[in-house]
Amino acid sequence: MTAPEGHSIADYLKGYTDLGRLRGFACGCGFRTATWVLACPRCGSRDLTDVDLSGRGTIVACSVQHVPSDEFLNEAPYAYVVVELAEGGRITGWVAGVADPADLPLGAAVHFHPGYKPGVQFVQD
Amino acid sequence: MRETWIVGAATNRFGRMAESAREAAARVALAAIDRAGLAPQDIDHTFVSNAFGMAEHQGHLGPLLNTALGIPEVPSCTIESACSSSSAGLHEAFVHVAGGFADAVLVVGAEKLSHLDTVTATGYFATGADFPFEARNGATFPGLYATLASAYRRVFPLPDETLAAVAIKNHANAALNPHAHFQKEISLETYLNSPIVASPFRLYDCCPFSDGASAVVVAAKEFLRRPPTTPLVVAASVRTGSIVDMHDRTDLLGLPASRRAGELAFRAAGLTPKEIDFLEVHDCFTLAELLALEDLGFYPRGAAGAATREGETARKGRLPVNPSGGLKAKGHPVSATGVAQVVEVFEQMNGTAGARAVPRSETALTHNVGATGGSCSVHIFRRG
Numbered sequence: 307m308t309a310p311e312g313h314s315i316a317d318y319l320k321g322y323t324d325l326g327r328l329r330g331f332a333c334g335c336g337f338r339t340a341t342w343v344l345a346c347p348r349c350g351s352r353d354l355t356d357v358d359l360s361g362r363g364t365i366v367a368c369s370v371q372h373v374p375s376d377e378f379l380n381e382a383p384y385a386y387v388v389v390e391l392a393e394g395g396r397i398t399g400w401v402a403g404v405a406d407p408a409d410l411p412l413g414a415a416v417h418f419h420p421g422y423k424p425g426v427q428f429v430q431d
Numbered sequence: 432m433r434e435t436w437i438v439g440a441a442t443n444r445f446g447r448m449a450e451s452a453r454e455a456a457a458r459v460a461l462a463a464i465d466r467a468g469l470a471p472q473d474i475d476h477t478f479v480s481n482a483f484g485m486a487e488h489q490g491h492l493g494p495l496l497n498t499a500l501g502i503p504e505v506p507s508c509t510i511e512s513a514c515s516s517s518s519a520g521l522h523e524a525f526v527h528v529a530g531g532f533a534d535a536v537l538v539v540g541a542e543k544l545s546h547l548d549t550v551t552a553t554g555y556f557a558t559g560a561d562f563p564f565e566a567r568n569g570a571t572f573p574g575l576y577a578t579l580a581s582a583y584r585r586v587f588p589l590p591d592e593t594l595a596a597v598a599i600k601n602h603a604n605a606a607l608n609p610h611a612h613f614q615k616e617i618s619l620e621t622y623l624n625s626p627i628v629a630s631p632f633r634l635y636d637c638c639p640f641s642d643g644a645s646a647v648v649v650a651a652k653e654f655l656r657r658p659p660t661t662p663l664v665v666a667a668s669v670r671t672g673s674i675v676d677m678h679d680r681t682d683l684l685g686l687p688a689s690r691r692a693g694e695l696a697f698r699a700a701g702l703t704p705k706e707i708d709f710l711e712v713h714d715c716f717t718l719a720e721l722l723a724l725e726d727l728g729f730y731p732r733g734a735a736g737a738a739t740r741e742g743e744t745a746r747k748g749r750l751p752v753n754p755s756g757g758l759k760a761k762g763h764p765v766s767a768t769g770v771a772q773v774v775e776v777f778e779q780m781n782g783t784a785g786a787r788a789v790p791r792s793e794t795a796l797t798h799n800v801g802a803t804g805g806s807c808s809v810h811i812f813r814r815g
């Protein structure tokens with residue numbers, strides 16, 4: 307069995323920076339991720355489907371960043387978030403303008419805001 | 432498998448080095464070899480770690496180090512595993528010696544970042560995570576562990592005072608350690624008044640950017656008749672891996688690589704957590720120490736915080752944790768950290784830990800994590 311013809315990391319980056327869509331991989335075992343892989347990290351299957359991710363979900367982990375790295379220098383403070391997607395699977399991103407973690411509680415609903423750089427930006431519903 | 436010992440150990444003062452990582456690595460290497468009662472010519476193989484060597488425009492450190500020690504023909508290689516680099520080097524040394532491929536192996540870790548500004552250094556640290564899928568989305572190294580704190584807080588109580596208790600304890604230990612970056616105690620007030628770096632972490636929840644270098648010499652029991660110091664028997668040397676990206680892990684209440692490494696190490700050593708006298712664990716952030724104690728089986732999930740606040744993990748407590756001051760206060764020169772933990776075990780077991788001596792030191796465990804847990808080392812030692 308050969309490796310699947312999935313999208314590249316460059317395709318993924320171009321997807322959200324230029325095309326306004328989030329690409330990911332889905333496995334028959336139920337695992338779904340944005341992370342680039344050739345086989346499922348959970349079950350090892352190479353039978354992965356190249357999918358569009360909805361970009362809609364809820365916050366499952368969050369931290370407000372006050373000391374960013376250089377790409378985010380002009381954005382701090384902002385929230386770095388782990389988002390559980392509506393269709394399953396998780397993805398990371400950030401939410402602009404959050405200084406107080408209480409403003410973005412776990413469980414809050416968010417959606418992908420395409421086209422903005424840097425990174426995958428989410429906004430609260 | 433041959434019985435494998437740690438026969439020599441040395442570290443420099445963590446903090447800010449005037450000299451390069453290359454020079455510091457050679458100095459601590461020679462000190463560790465001298466302490467073992469060996470000569471550089473006894474070394475069969477060198478494993479060196481310098482994960483951020485590119486910050487000094489220097490790769491390929493092994494042959495430079497061996498040349499400086501007068502043994503240019505000895506084979507070497509650089510081992511990189513983020514913050515667990517030199518404990519990964521120690522594992523390779525163990526495999527070589529236990530497997531009979533070498534009699535004596537030098538393991539060195541060195542790092543220098545103090546010439547960089549905070550933003551650049553923060554960028555270097557973030558390279559241990561998944562760059563396109565985490566760091567590029569705004570994750571910093573504190574930010575990633577801080578997201579674990581938010582998940583932990585949802586399930587278990589984690590008041591600021593609990594995180595503070597870890598920081599206060601480790602600063603108190605470091606205050607007695609002449610090699611520590613910070614040699615001062617801190618109060619709850621100092622902790623609470625420090626600025627938020629990545630919520631809920633304040634400045635005093637975070638390890639500092641430190642320069643430093645540490646080295647150990649690993650040797651086969653049969654190679655050394657009478658070492659000048661009490662050797663440590665390596666009772667277990669375990670490495671594990673896991674999914675790097677936190678968002679792809681099912682459980683955010685600990686590090687799966689730590690859990691697995693702990694289980695495998697206790698099995699290999701034939702010991703249980705109750706039989707370990709003291710620990711050096713990977714406390715890059717205050718929460719990380721609590722997660723380590725739970726992942727390694729010393730406390731049930733959610734229970735390490737209360738035990739810490741009750742003083743159980745203090746230097747004179749039931750289970751001393753990070754008597755060196757840990758990454759938090761002794762400092763975290765990334766590639767030196769894994770070996771530095773073993774240097775502390777060596778000093779404690781040799782009775783040379785001075786004022787920070789723990790009550791019992793027949794057995795010890797070291798736990799060293801690569802970045803956010805994509806890799807992990809656990810070593811168990813007993814007095815030889």
Ligand SMILES: [Zn+2]
Nearest residue numbers: 333335346349
């Ligand atoms: Zn699968």
